[in-house]
Amino acid sequence: MGVGWAHLGTSIVASFLASLVECVEALTVVLAVGSVRGWRSALFGSAAAVGVLLVIIATLGTALTHIPLPIIQLVVGTLLLLFGLRWLRKAILRSAGLIPLHDEQAAFAKNAEAMRHLGSGHTRWDKIAFAAAFNITMLEGTEVVFIVIAIGTGHTGMLLPASLGAVAALLVIVALGLILHRPLARIPENMLKFVVGVLLSAFGTFWVGEGMNLAWPGADWSILALIAAYLLLALTMIPLCRRQSQALHQAARIIR
Amino acid sequence: MKWISNIFREIFGLFVDDGSFALAILIWLTVLHWAVPYLRLAPAANAAIFFVGLALILAESALRYARSCHPKR
Numbered sequence: 075m076g077v078g079w080a081h082l083g084t085s086i087v088a089s090f091l092a093s094l095v096e097c098v099e100a101l102t103v104v105l106a107v108g109s110v111r112g113w114r115s116a117l118f119g120s121a122a123a124v125g126v127l128l129v130i131i132a133t134l135g136t137a138l139t140h141i142p143l144p145i146i147q148l149v150v151g152t153l154l155l156l157f158g159l160r161w162l163r164k165a166i167l168r169s170a171g172l173i174p175l176h177d178e179q180a181a182f183a184k185n186a187e188a189m190r191h192l193g194s195g196h197t198r199w200d201k202i203a204f205a206a207a208f209n210i211t212m213l214e215g216t217e218v219v220f221i222v223i224a225i226g227t228g229h230t231g232m233l234l235p236a237s238l239g240a241v242a243a244l245l246v247i248v249a250l251g252l253i254l255h256r257p258l259a260r261i262p263e264n265m266l267k268f269v270v271g272v273l274l275s276a277f278g279t280f281w282v283g284e285g286m287n288l289a290w291p292g293a294d295w296s297i298l299a300l301i302a303a304y305l306l307l308a309l310t311m312i313p314l315c316r317r318q319s320q321a322l323h324q325a326a327r328i329i330r
Numbered sequence: 331m332k333w334i335s336n337i338f339r340e341i342f343g344l345f346v347d348d349g350s351f352a353l354a355i356l357i358w359l360t361v362l363h364w365a366v367p368y369l370r371l372a373p374a375a376n377a378a379i380f381f382v383g384l385a386l387i388l389a390e391s392a393l394r395y396a397r398s399c400h401p402k403r
Binding site: 220 | 340341344345346347348351352355356359362363366373374376377380381384385387388389391392393395396397399
């Protein structure tokens with residue numbers, strides 16, 4: 075029972091946090107589109123994309139359950155590992171100040187400006203607003219779909235909890251968007267991305283190990299140990315990367 | 331047809347932004363998958379070696395990037 079909770083809890087949290095990050099980014103663009111060109115087409119565009127994404131989750135999720143679990147764990151785990159480690163690497167570099175932090179206010183202003191330059195908007199049916207909202211929701215949503223499927227199919231019976239985590243994130247962001255009507259700049263998005271990178275890397279490592287028949291000590295509890303190990307590694311790498319970059323540029327300045 | 335290539339580019343971008351980083355991960359997985367049956371180590375040691383390899387790949391890639399760029403803030 076305890077083992078089940080270790081797995082279930084981390085799956086839901088990983089799916090929720092990863093989806094939250096993607097939903098915040100999508101919301102910023104949808105708000106920019108809606109506030110400049112009108113809400114009707116923007117909301118229809120987003121709703122249509124969410125509908126398409128739900129169909130993809132239902133179809134792919136069901137189809138993948140017919141493939142033997144070790145193959146799924148190896149293939150999906152490898153993709154999750156590539157995805158998670160890429161995300162964690164970027165989070166380390168962002169925290170070290172080597173990659174610019176994501177700024178929702180700036181993204182909102184940039185998208186709103188772009189929408190203003192695309193001709194008159196407030197007609198009954200605005201194709202540009204619909205397409206822009208549909209595209210951004212599909213783009214960010216595709217990442218959510220991948221995360222839900224990767225977390226959900228790596229272990230029997232996890233697709234529903236992973237989906238619930240993503241749906242909860244969507245509902246939270248939609249509610250905040252309806253209440254605030256502005257980008258969610260106060261959400262610590264970069265910290266969330268850091269945590270999500272750690273969680274997805276740990277899941278990917280665990281699935282691939284299972285697919286290779288590696289014996290994880292403590293079975294499912296190893297996921298928690300992997301999360302702790304990746305977190306420690308990432309926190310150690312931040313000052314190392316910062317120092318490495320600064321030392322090299324100081325040396326370059328002295329030589330010049 | 332351009333939208334199809336855009337979709338594939340987006341999907342590819344989900345997994346790869348530094349080619350050598352992604353390639354190193356795939357090579358490590360392949361090597362370990364092939365070598366595990368021949369390694370006569372305790373089962374838990376195989377799992378530890380697997381993680382340490384991934385950790386080293388991540389550390390090397392992040393430090394390599396740090397050596398090549400200016401701080402942004």
